[in-house]
Amino acid sequence: MATTPLRPPVVLVAGHWLGGWAWDQVVAHLVDGGRPVVALTLPGLSADDPERTTRTLDDQAAAIVDTIRGPEIAGQGVVLVAHSGANAPVSIVLDRHPELVRRVVWVDSGPVAAGTVFAPDLPEAVTELPLPPFDVLGQQASLAGLSEADLERFRARAVPEPAAALRQAIELTNPARHRVPTTLVCCSLAGDRMLExxxxxxxxxxxxxxxEDLELVDLPTGHWPMWSRPRDLARVIDAAARRVS
Incomplete structure (x- = not known):
């Protein structure tokens, strides 16, 4: 009797100020296509987290590992999707547990260098970094493709980033992280320009x-394609997952 190959689950991790809710439209498309999927809210990015402001990158990386090893995944190994600032904890996961990830997909993001600190000059008195005004944010990352409704939802649901995570230097020592098959989804900057x-x-x-194993996919839009092009992003993620199915 022929057996159906396992379809590797997808774990989605959104960037700064966002929880698993940010992926709702992408999740719907992936699930409709039969892809197992978990959208994760990192420690420090839930308004209900009583220790929210003291959460570190280590806490966030540990939560990703716990999800991969949890009952929803059942030790199958995953396609791990990281958007924007999720690149810090996901880089740590790839360094510490590359064997758990069958492919990593960076969404308008990418791996970080050892020693990286997101906000090294953040004053010690600051405990959290709230979502800035959109005119300020738009100078840092492209808002292209976002509707007023998208921006209103972003503002209403955004959770401030814990300062402890923003000040933490990222320790990376394992070259095996470079061997994890990788898809880079290039949105606000074209892939050829990024490579340059x-x-x-x-x-x-x-x-x-x-x-060592890199695929580039251009998906022209702004920095939040899970809202501006959710169906297309879901297709790109599913195609990346099929490369390891």
Whole structure:
């Protein structure tokens, strides 16, 4: 009797200020296509977390590992999807447990370098970093493709980032992280331009040059494609997952 191959589950991790809710439309498309999926809210990014402001990147990485090892995944190994600032805890996971991840998909994001600190100059008195005004945010990341309703939902549901995570230096020592098959979904910057910058040593993109199995996918839109192009993003994620099915 023929057996049906396991379809690797997808674990979705959103960037700064966001929880699992940010992926709702993408999850719906993936589930409709038969793909097992978990959308994770990291420690420190739930308004109900009583220790929210003291959560660290280590706490967040541990939560990702617990999810991968949990009953919903059942030890199958996963396709791990990281958007934006989720690259910090996901880079830690890849360094500490590369064997748990069958493919990593970076959504307008990418691996970080050892020693990276997101906000090294954040004053010690600051305990959290709230979502900035959109005119300020738009100078840091493209808001292209977002409707007023998207922005209203973002503002209403955003949770401030815990300062402890933003100040933490990222420790990476395991070169096996570079061997995890990788898909880079390039949204606000085209893939060929990103590679140019990486090869030129740009600190944000340079870690890409160490990756041994790299696929680039252009999905032109702004920095939040889970809202601006959710169906297309789901298709890209599912296609990446099929590469390990």
């Amino acid at each position: 910058l990486a090869r030129a040593g740009h600190p944000m993109f340079a870690p890409v040059t160490a990756l």
